[in-house]
Amino acid sequence: MQTLELKKETTTATPATTTQISGSEAVLKALLAEKVDTIFGYPGGAIMPIYDALYDYNDRLNHILVRHEQGAIHAAQGFARVSGRVGVVFATSGPGATNLVTGLADAMIDSTPVVCVTGQVFAHLLGTDAFQETDVINITTPVTKWNYQVTDANEIPAVLAKAFYIARSGRPGPVVIDITKNAQLQLFDYAGYEKCEHIRSYRPKPIVRKEYVEEAARLINNAERPFVIFGQGVILGKAEKEFKKFIEKSGIPAAWTIMGMSALPTDHPLGVGMLGMHGNYGPNLLTNECDVLIAIGMRFDDRVTGRLDKYAKQAKVIHLDIDPAEIDKNVKSTVPVWGDCKETLPLLTELIEQKVYPQWLQRFRDCQQREEDKVIKEELNPTSDVMTMGEVIRELNELTNGDAIIVTDVGQHQMVACRYAQMNGTRSNVTSGGLGTMGFALPAAIGAAYGDPSRHTVAIIGDGGFQMTLQELGTIMQFKPKVKIMILNNQFLGMVRQWQQLFHQNRYSFVNITSPDFVQVAKGFGIAGKSINQRADLKQALKEMLEHDESFLLEVMVGKENNVFPMVPQGRGVAEIVLCREEV
Amino acid sequence: MKQEYTITVYTENQIGLLNRIAIIFSRRKINIESLNTSPSEVESVHRFTIVINETEDVVRKLCRQIEKQVEVLKAYYNTQEEIVWQELALYKVPTDIIAAEVKVERLLREHGAKAVVIRKDYTVFEVAGHREETDNLIKVLEPYGLIEFVRSGRVAIIKSSDGFHEKLKEFEYREPGEDAIENEFLNENEKVFSM
Numbered sequence: 001m002q003t004l005e006l007k008k009e010t011t012t013a014t015p016a017t018t019t020q021i022s023g024s025e026a027v028l029k030a031l032l033a034e035k036v037d038t039i040f041g042y043p044g045g046a047i048m049p050i051y052d053a054l055y056d057y058n059d060r061l062n063h064i065l066v067r068h069e070q071g072a073i074h075a076a077q078g079f080a081r082v083s084g085r086v087g088v089v090f091a092t093s094g095p096g097a098t099n100l101v102t103g104l105a106d107a108m109i110d111s112t113p114v115v116c117v118t119g120q121v122f123a124h125l126l127g128t129d130a131f132q133e134t135d136v137i138n139i140t141t142p143v144t145k146w147n148y149q150v151t152d153a154n155e156i157p158a159v160l161a162k163a164f165y166i167a168r169s170g171r172p173g174p175v176v177i178d179i180t181k182n183a184q185l186q187l188f189d190y191a192g193y194e195k196c197e198h199i200r201s202y203r204p205k206p207i208v209r210k211e212y213v214e215e216a217a218r219l220i221n222n223a224e225r226p227f228v229i230f231g232q233g234v235i236l237g238k239a240e241k242e243f244k245k246f247i248e249k250s251g252i253p254a255a256w257t258i259m260g261m262s263a264l265p266t267d268h269p270l271g272v273g274m275l276g277m278h279g280n281y282g283p284n285l286l287t288n289e290c291d292v293l294i295a296i297g298m299r300f301d302d303r304v305t306g307r308l309d310k311y312a313k314q315a316k317v318i319h320l321d322i323d324p325a326e327i328d329k330n331v332k333s334t335v336p337v338w339g340d341c342k343e344t345l346p347l348l349t350e351l352i353e354q355k356v357y358p359q360w361l362q363r364f365r366d367c368q369q370r371e372e373d374k375v376i377k378e379e380l381n382p383t384s385d386v387m388t389m390g391e392v393i394r395e396l397n398e399l400t401n402g403d404a405i406i407v408t409d410v411g412q413h414q415m416v417a418c419r420y421a422q423m424n425g426t427r428s429n430v431t432s433g434g435l436g437t438m439g440f441a442l443p444a445a446i447g448a449a450y451g452d453p454s455r456h457t458v459a460i461i462g463d464g465g466f467q468m469t470l471q472e473l474g475t476i477m478q479f480k481p482k483v484k485i486m487i488l489n490n491q492f493l494g495m496v497r498q499w500q501q502l503f504h505q506n507r508y509s510f511v512n513i514t515s516p517d518f519v520q521v522a523k524g525f526g527i528a529g530k531s532i533n534q535r536a537d538l539k540q541a542l543k544e545m546l547e548h549d550e551s552f553l554l555e556v557m558v559g560k561e562n563n564v565f566p567m568v569p570q571g572r573g574v575a576e577i578v579l580c581r582e583e584v
Numbered sequence: 585m586k587q588e589y590t591i592t593v594y595t596e597n598q599i600g601l602l603n604r605i606a607i608i609f610s611r612r613k614i615n616i617e618s619l620n621t622s623p624s625e626v627e628s629v630h631r632f633t634i635v636i637n638e639t640e641d642v643v644r645k646l647c648r649q650i651e652k653q654v655e656v657l658k659a660y661y662n663t664q665e666e667i668v669w670q671e672l673a674l675y676k677v678p679t680d681i682i683a684a685e686v687k688v689e690r691l692l693r694e695h696g697a698k699a700v701v702i703r704k705d706y707t708v709f710e711v712a713g714h715r716e717e718t719d720n721l722i723k724v725l726e727p728y729g730l731i732e733f734v735r736s737g738r739v740a741i742i743k744s745s746d747g748f749h750e751k752l753k754e755f756e757y758r759e760p761g762e763d764a765i766e767n768e769f770l771n772e773n774e775k776v777f778s779m
């Protein structure tokens with residue numbers, strides 16, 4: 001009796017501004033305060049209190065029930081990549097959380113802001129091998145920008161605030177917040193949500209060093225053959241305008257990495273194409289002829305550089321990056337420009353002279369012509385009866401005018417789509433660049449459709465990758481995001497087959513993959529579909545796909561053994577790029 | 585050229601941070617020769633001292649990766665010449681042998697060993713010093729029945745450092761955070777999607 005009264009007293013003694021809520025409700029309040037409106041998730045035992053709270057928040061938070069947690073995180077990634085906002089995922093403990101790992105690794109390497117809330121067993125069961133218990137924090141440590149386990153509801157508002165701040169600031173990345181079931185159930189005095197804007201030990205943006213910007217400008221002004229290469233940093237920094245101003249004033253030819261694609265319209269007169277193993281001929285070849293190489297928001301991935309000891313050795317390198325750990329990591333810079341390119345690019349633009357490099361630019365055009373003759377012409381307008389992936393993309397460009405969001409999976413179709421897709425606006429390219437996750441495209445396209453429903457979302461997928469996550473057709477069936485699924489079916493795991501053909505003496509080892517009747521599969525999920533194998537049907541089929549007012553699956557049968565060229569074979573320098581099989 | 589570097593990391597005190605730092609080395613298959621965590625000159629700031637054998641280029645990159653961790657304030661790396669350092673070693677030897685052999689007592693004194701515990705059956709000595717010094721005494725004591733030996737991680741003071749009090753002020757300086765963006769489309773949720 002006495003204890004009861006005592007308890008009563010302490011409750012009345014708390015300030016009138018606080019109210020008692022559960023940890024679960026605090027999670028949802030945090031999401032609303034962070035302006036989250038879409039969650040991709042899957043319930044389970046250890047996250048049930050949060051889902052119970054969600055029952056009352058259904059009108060304010062749009063929860064998309066995926067068919068596998070990997071689908072949830074890829075969807076959140078797609079959402080984040082097209083909207084520029086933080087993607088949010090709910091998953092339960094154990095298998096729910098471990099299913100997120102691939103997506104976390106993907107988001108980590110491609111700097112995608114995602115916050116994952118995972119349920120965890122009761123705190124008193126931690127470390128006892130309880131049902132559906134896994135050590136989520138330690139499993140996810142190498143693939144998260146930050147992670148934290150909550151065992152007390154009082155921590156939830158501040159931890160969620162920190163999670164969102166870390167995920168979106170600086171170089172973005174994935175964050176996992178693992179919340180034990182007792183903390184979700186626990187009632188605590190909620191004093192409101194305060195956004196996090198500072199963490200003592202965390203510097204999202206390095207301080208801009210003016211003297212380096214000046215030195216960079218001096219190098220650029222004295223350059224005869226300068227070359228800009230840019231990555232996703234321009235998009236993540238929301239610095240597309242600043243970037244365009246910079247290259248238009250400087251007159252410098254600019255090439256993009258696969259992740260930087262669409263930061264500049266693909267038809268911009270100074271845009272000279274894509275870098276990398278299957279990028280364009282000119283940008284790769286002339287990397288080794290420029291005198292000043294200006295790298296902006298990119299990280300010199302090995303797929304971009306080829307052999308490092310044969311990479312741009314003649315050039316002075318200016319490297320603009322927000323992440324100090326990227327400077328000099330792979331390529332030694334002459335002038336490092338630390339900072340957010342949103343800040344550093346205008347400083348640089350102001351200091352450089354207005355210039356044009358007609359002769360230098362002509363070199364790129366000549367290379368383009370050579371590539372056109374040797375590769376592109378036949379790929380886009382084939383003379384044989386067999387359809388090519390390239391001609392499908394060309395027809396698609398004509399119908400979308402480059403305004404669609406192009407989501408690609410991984411493999412040959414990805415390279416072809418990124419080589420030939422036209423993109424007018426930023427955040428049009430969603431692909432798994434760093435990790436190369438097959439199965440990424442379908443769920444990522446679902447997320448992309450929620451991130452920007454005003455545009456067409458076209459998921460271009462291979463027959464192999466589609467079979468990795470096709471369960472997400474169920475998500476489309478239930479929630480009806482508009483996703484145009486285009487399967488480019490070559491009846492092979494094409495990229496691996498290409499390598500086996502070129503580098504393993506035609507020894508096709510387990511690349512021959514059979515597929516179900518994709519149209520029938522889609523039909524089973526209530527999604528309209530069509531399969532074509534004749535060029536004559538292509539345009540009409542694409543039209544039908546785009547004009548259909550719901551999701552649509554179009555399978556296009558393409559050449560079985562077509563290869564993607566040009567190619568910088570592994571272990572060779574960028575200047576050793578080859579244009580056809582005979583040159584390999 | 586590979587040489588010994590001592591990395592000093594100032595951090596927040598957070599569960600799991602040791603793992604985050606350790607995997608930066610193990611991911612690159614780099615062996616940690618010695619690791620010590622302790623409080624620092626600043627209250628609430630922790631200090632890791634890590635010893636590895638690597639080239640300067642690799643060590644510099646490692647330090648940047650360490651600093652990238654959210655809870656790490658700063659990572660420094662130094663060569664042997666740039667630091668004052670010590671390791672502590674404990675040696676357990678049978679007391680009767682030491683009592684019987686006058687030579688042992690002399691050797692212990694020469695090595696600056698101090699008795700920590702003296703019991704009838706054994707005696708524990710401690711020596712603080714550089715690696716060679718503590719190593720040498722093992723060899724000396726082995727013939728006399730060394731029962732147990734253990735050595736601590738390295739602790740090191742950076743000769744040129746002014747400590748972390750001033751540096752911390754830079755970290756506490758606040759900059760405004762970024763705003764969240766609303767999704768204009770999802771405000772019209774029902775018009776766009778249906779359940």
